[in-house]
Amino acid sequence: MFSRVFILLILVSGISCNRGLVFSEYSSLNKGTWASQDTISFAFSELDTTANHHLFLNIRNDESYEFSNLFLILQLEAPDGNIVVDTSEYKMALPDGQWLGKGAGSVKENKLWYKENISFSESGVYTLHIRHAMRRNGEVEGLAMLKGITDVGLQIEKAN
Numbered sequence: 001m002f003s004r005v006f007i008l009l010i011l012v013s014g015i016s017c018n019r020g021l022v023f024s025e026y027s028s029l030n031k032g033t034w035a036s037q038d039t040i041s042f043a044f045s046e047l048d049t050t051a052n053h054h055l056f057l058n059i060r061n062d063e064s065y066e067f068s069n070l071f072l073i074l075q076l077e078a079p080d081g082n083i084v085v086d087t088s089e090y091k092m093a094l095p096d097g098q099w100l101g102k103g104a105g106s107v108k109e110n111k112l113w114y115k116e117n118i119s120f121s122e123s124g125v126y127t128l129h130i131r132h133a134m135r136r137n138g139e140v141e142g143l144a145m146l147k148g149i150t151d152v153g154l155q156i157e158k159a160n
Contacts, residue, residue, distance in 0.1 A: 020160070022047060026153035032062055034132050034146040042154040045125045051158050055115040057130070058153030061092060061099070063106045065148025068093040071133040074114065079124025087133060088114070107150060117159050128154055 027040045047053065059070065074086045090112045093099050101108035120126060130152060135142045 020158040021155065022053070022158055023154065023156035026058065026151050028151050029149055032064060032148055032150045034149050034152075036132065036142050036144050036146070038131070040130045040152045041127055042130075043125050043127045044154075044156065045123075047120045047126075047156070048158065049119075049121055049123055052117040052119050053115075054113070054157045054159050055118060055128075056155040056157070057090075057112045057114050058151070058155055059090070059092075059101075059110045059112060059149060060103075060107055060151040060153075061101070061110075061148050062108075062150055063148070065092065067134065068095070068097075070149075073131045073133050075129040076115075077127045077129070079122045079126065086114075111155070114154075 023044045025042055025044075027042070029038075057072070057074075068091065070090045070092050072088050072090070074088060076084045076086075078084075090110070091100060092110065099108045101110035103109050132146050132149070133142060134146050
């Protein structure tokens with residue numbers, strides 16, 4: 001009896017933690033390698049046009065990722081064709097090399113802020129396009145192949 005009540009309590013608390021979640025999707029990268037010309041896209045619609053939302057990027061990396069940061073070019077396209085472009089840098093490891101993020105074993109997941117309190121005032125399909133913009137220090141050309149990123153995700157939550 002006690003174990004059933006305990007399991008039910010855990011399930012209810014887990015569900016209530018994600019009450020604000022309105023969209024969550026991942027894209028897996030081929031063998032943990034992200035080509036510079038490969039754009040990851042997420043299309044979403046049917047969001048509450050009267051509410052504000054938080055957008056997060058979920059990045060999974062393994063031990064083969066060579067960098068302590070990650071540069072991304074993000075293009076958010078609205079239903080009317082308007083595009084907002086951002087270049088963002090995210091910290092992936094501490095100066096001592098310890099990975100940030102959660103997860104046991106060789107894969108870590110980072111939940112990274114992208115947009116805070118954004119309003120999707122138009123109804124229709126929005127699309128987020130993501131490309132990496134990584135390069136080695138002192139080099140002009142970007143990396144053709146970025147190793148160690150296994151999955152990229154988009155998560156949208158209603159703001160309180």
